Amino acid sequence: MAKKQPRFFCKILTLLLCALLGVSLSLLLGWSKVTAFSQSHLESLSLYKGDSLTEKSGFYSPLLIGEQLRESTSHISNSDLIQQGKELYQAERFAEAATIWQQALKAPQENPLVEAMVLNYLSLAYQQLGQWQQATQAITSSLKLTQNSKSTTQQAKLIFAQALNTQGSLQLAQGQAEQALNTWQQATAAYTEVGYASGRIGSLVNQAQAQQALGLYLQARKTLAQVEQALENQPDQQLKITGLRSLGNILRLVGDLDDARRVLQQSLAVIQGAGHVSKQDLSATLLSLGNTARTQGDTEAALVYYQQAATNASTRITQIQAEINQLNLLIATKQLQKAENLRNQLQPKLNNLPPSRSTIYAQINFGKSLAKLEKGQGESAKLLASAVQQAKSLGDQQAESYALGYLGGLYEHQQWSNAQELTQQALQLAQAINAPDIAYQWQWQLGRILKAQGAIKPATAAYEVAFTTLKSLRTDLVAINSDIQFSFRESVEPVYREYVELLLNPGENTEPSQSNIKQARQVIESLQLAELDNFFRSACLQGQIVPIEQIEQSAAAVIYPIILKDRLEVIVSLPQQPLHHYSTKVAQQEVEEVLEQLRQNLEKPYTTPEGKALSTKVYNWLIRPMEVGLSQSQVKTLVFVLDGYLRNIAIAALYDGKQYLVEKYSIALTPGLELLGPKPLNKSKLKTLVAGLTEARHGYSPLPNVSDELKAIESEVPSEILLNQTFTSSALRKQIDSLPFSVVHLATHGQFSSNADETFVLAWDKPVKVNELKDLLRSRNQTKPEPIELLVLSACETAEGDKRAALGLAGVAIQAGARSTLASLWSVDDASGTQLISKFYQELATKKVTKAEALRQAQLSLLKDPDYRHPVHWAPYILLGNWL
Template sequence: MKTQRLNFRLVIVAVLSCCLCFLTPSLSMAQGGGFALIEQGLVAYPQNPAAAIALWRQALPQGTRNTQALIYHYLSLGYQELGRWQEAEEALREGFRRLPGGEAGENLAVEARLLNTQGRFYWLTGRPQQALGAWQRATRAYERVEDREGVIGSLINQSQGLLFLGFPLEAKGVLERVEGALEGLPEGDLKEQGRQSLGRVWRQVGDLRRSEAILKQGRSSGSGLELGNTRRVLWQRAIAFQEEPDVESALSAYQEAFQRAITPLEQVQAQLNGLSLQIAAQRWREAAEVQASLAPLLAQLPPNHFSLETQLNFAQSLICLQEELNRVPGVPGCPAVPPVQSTPTGAIIGQQLAQGVQTARELGDLRLESAALGQLGELYERNQQYSEAERLTQQALRIAEDRQALDLRYRWEWQLGRLAERQDNPEGAIALYKIALKTLDQVRSTLLPLDPNIQFDFRDNIEPIYRRLAELLLEEKPGEENIKEALETIDQLQLVELENFLRCRILPLVPITRNLAYLDDQTALIYPILFEHRIAIIVKFPHQPFKAYWVDESRDEIENEAWDFVDLLINQGESEKIYELGNSFYKKLIKPWESELKNYPALKHLVFILDGALRNIPISALWDEKDQKYLVEKPYSLSILPNLNVFDLQRVAQTKLNLLLLGVSEERTIEDENFSALENVERELEEIGAIFPAKTLLNADFSQQVLEQLLENESFSAIHIASHGQFSSNLENTFVMTYHELLRINTLQRLIRTNFERRLTPLEILSLSACETATGDNRATLGLAGIAVRSGAKTTLASLWRVNDASTQVLMTEFYRQLQNPIMTKAEALQLAQQELMKDVQYNSPFHWAAYILVGNWY
């Protein structure tokens, strides 16, 4: 779990750094007795918060009311650092109580600090809305006393709160204010700290190039460290998108941070991040060399909070370099099993961790004591000493529960679940995994939206809990209730993954039970779930309980075959190979339950909720070798759902469509990217406009500004966009092109959803013609699902790959022509349009018709 712990620490530091840089008081604010004690506490704080607290408490009786208020601000920070939340809250309460009346500058300056610290407290205790409010009030107070440092810090904190609460555009606006304020500052510590914080938050917003640009201007070890972190995310992203990864630029940034370092701790932090990256890149020889050079540096560090945390992270790196400690399956935290390395043995690592436990106790740092105990438990788990691992993990969990350390709690609950499994107690494991997921649900809001690293660690550090719980439920008690609970577990995983991609909560949600009740006699639900060594296919036929069917094929095999199938379709490969792979997927996904279809003569529609790499394949192109038919040629229309509770599946009466048609047919260059002309767009919009009442914005008329004005004044029930666009697992690379700019998901949501919600008129259909999924991106359909969900449209029609725009024009026109029939569902209209295209000898290849999928409500 090393990466998870480090990343969570980065998130917290990003939010808190501004609080921590305000520790030095002006003499005017700290007048009166006890100033020497206050100053001693400030010096002790970074190394030993508990010692600082003791000094500040000694200073309390000697100060004026204003000085006492300031001391309580420091005390709350110290208690928060140690996870002593009740005392932290009481210190804040006492601080506000000590503030003298009136609005003298001194009082207002202390109040601003208290407000900033209060925001920090609310944030760490899971109250982001209150945190944002406190930071906004802090900013106003800092502005009134003309404290530029305070304004910059509280604005950065505000941006974090806005980002988390689902206001990324507002967050970016705040960050741009910070950027402007920094430009006017002379070079110095404040500007350097501001750059570091700003670079961090731009990284968290997802603007990695902007983060890199501002951090490159830095001159300190801290800026170099943050630059390495940003470049590490760029490296991870390149791997995810099958681009050329550049690990050297991140490593060189860490090396530069090491060279700039003034203190041994700064040197160790730079080296440790470099070591972690070498391990992630599986550069074992280089990693072994770095760890050897780190050991003497670590020996120079005094025994304090930061050095202990560093020691624990170093121990985890040592574990990852030990072949014998990585043979136990299911333990997260290391990218692969390394070759044998000349690193300390497991026994020596265990001694280091045991010493870490003792040091944490001497420091009174319960959070790090929990971390050290849990990590030691993990070491015993890896060494297959399960009883001792369980004892240590239970100790770690008790402390984490007492300290309300949710990020540690879910790790130790998960660890206890694995240990229960290893000791042949599957029911105990199920119970513990459920508890871990409940804890994770509380903490993931902090973990997921704010650190891009988490997106890339998701599959290793969060997803396995959901999948293993679902698999155990199906294995141990494969009855109706357990099958349903397994489905709901994976459904929650699908939601978490989508929220992770969008970096915000999706609200409101439709209860799964309500959506299941909407499934009528004509609809069956098919929900394949990928496990490590096999597939479970959960099927819900009308008025029947869930049934589970098993297919013996591993997740890796499925993913490889899925990419082969998609590559064949996109490149219009040999028909025989397309048939072969299409039939292979038909046998896996349809054959196990196909014999049941004869029992449901009214059945007309199949809804698929696809998992993992299966989301990339076009269901319509599955080939039945026996009947010599594609699935789209069978008597069933098809649709896709991202999961069971982000769309309302209630059937409502069809209304006549009133369309807004948007398109760009001309060649364009936007954001240094060239987009080719789409010669058939004008004809496509013209023919659709002849079928339904429509308003058209074409080429220069289709801009963000014109679209916004139009939606302010007119109402439409469907929007059809015929322009370049892309779906990607990178939020910033998911867009629709206007004539002048790229509309990304959040901008599109602001333009479309907010206007339709204000008018209380649902958007029936969002059609995205000429869009495509990012090549080589195995999670690109998250972008498609993200657009579908964020737009607020009941149904989204889109394509999995870029299709010839001549065949697109034929298919789209036929789709809308079919919708003229008032009893025709959208899924049936798409099926008939695809079948019509198949009759045309120019377009009968599945390349032309299979790409189109319907996401959301199919009625």
């Protein structure tokens, strides 16, 4: 894998000296960009989101090992320098710690292992400072010394294992996830060899993070299950307490919130059952529980946990962090009087904290909270200015960039010149330490400031740089923690949409150029992919992909609607023509309200005048301006790349006043501009694996008509049937692995949701979640590289009341690795569903038509049937992906 820039969630080394705080097991988790405790992104660090420094996430530290070695080499003259460096690092004075350790290296060394140990420390300090080349050199030298050493003592092996751990963190920080996984596997083996339980457990957790970053969801969960089992059998209570807390934090990051809370409560139970209660462990676990409850949306429980964490805190900084969490949550839930009371208690406490990165971040987060309160702007500015000065005194450029940037943001709406100057300073610092995850925020902020002053061209340029930076961070957005799932729409998505707005509206009475339109389309494409990656926490679109406009024999028009704050933009691509663009001045809120009302009307079993009117209104927005162009181009298929809530409506049911859209065109949807290996379905090799449930399972009602549906499919195409007890997840995998099915048809309950954990299909033995479904359906790729041609999800539906539920449907289509997916947006009548599916397979097997046309003919067969002519029966069926 090519070396990439150090990127998202990679500079998180501030926990290193926890062992020196009296904790027998320190809390290092590999210092990787995926861990819970990133401090390179203040939005995820912000205390109400949970990534506070009190949540120590790992299991062991090179400094603990160093203490063991130091005891056996106490005669070494530079030991005082090593200890001084540790103390500076613990105080988060990283530049000074690095300087002291450099001095320690200059002293004569009798034992090369001491030098290896110090180089390991130095690499971690350099990573904190964003000095990646120096970090790499230091850890490379450390590994060489340990490998060349003839010592076979336990200390030597432990230092070698820790050096591997640090190297893995650096590799993951630089985008080398596969190498990091391999390195951490070696570290696990090394710790196992010397019987160092905490090291083994910690390196397993590191492995899980690398697996998560690679999109190996099931492998990551299996690795974490190993960790949980090891902790259950662990007699060392301190290791069990810390390990369970760390495991709970990681489970929260990978989105397993229920398991995260369960494991954290186990940690709490062990603490409370111990002979003496450690306030440090108690407050840290309570804070983690608060953060998890907050992520789950359980704000009442979160507030209670935060209050308890503050009450039991053993250090001032931990107490303050818990109280800032609480303050932010009180503000978010509009409990303003309680927030004001807490604010008054917090302000004097901050003044007495010693200088450190934790103190700076506490000032920043408190300042951000104050800015949301009435008359809090002035105090917020003072806190942020103090944070800037403190960061300068510590030589901490990362913290200084954050403080300057947020101070610039505070002035964004009132003092433009100050805001611009501060933002540019923050950006320069972020670029100096090669931190694009910080830089994009200030590039975006600079664009907003310039736009507000009417400088459209410079603003567009600033947005372009921010977009480019975010695009380079895409693989980091895949490994993003679950907190970002709540801030993605606030801290990432607006960059894309505001950039598109500038591209398509370059000035008054000025039409966008072709290059601007192309770029706008590309920006929305990048947003779609980032959104899907963020949703699933793994890279979705993989394999051989082809731009949809290069597909031969397509005869298709591609339509890209884009929902902006005050308008609906539409870009249309017709065969062999320049891109077309038109827009409608309509507020985003109105668009979403109309789409919601249309969806509700389409799901009613009877036609209403209001429903027809709404359908026509949306038709006028999306299709009417291009009716003539579509007709002249003689296109047969309309391919939609839908945006936002448009994904939840049945495009086939748009009405021009005389006809539904499906009566004029075949219709397909695609999550992006590219498809996985598009080609026509080979009718001569058509073979189907059909699995279904007719009986009630896991709290879901029976589906009696599924039996008829399966018989209808079997009568049209050669099929292998798994019904009820024979339809287990393992049986499905076995069939997919053993036989070359081109179509997989699942006739069972299922749900598509904006929450990946609530997106599943129901097998006899269990609900199969979307990430498991990916692993199951793609398992044959190891022996049969050809993907499944068509995945049919019958009886599945989008989650009720979830405005972004179709995101889950798009994700399933991509994660399954199938060229095409046929599914329904809402639950349909069993009898009409059976008729439509039967007609679809009949068209597919006996006629030379595309999959999109086969679906169209099946829908028209219901439209012409007096019993099923209403859209509720035929409109929800949609084809995603390759329509050929």
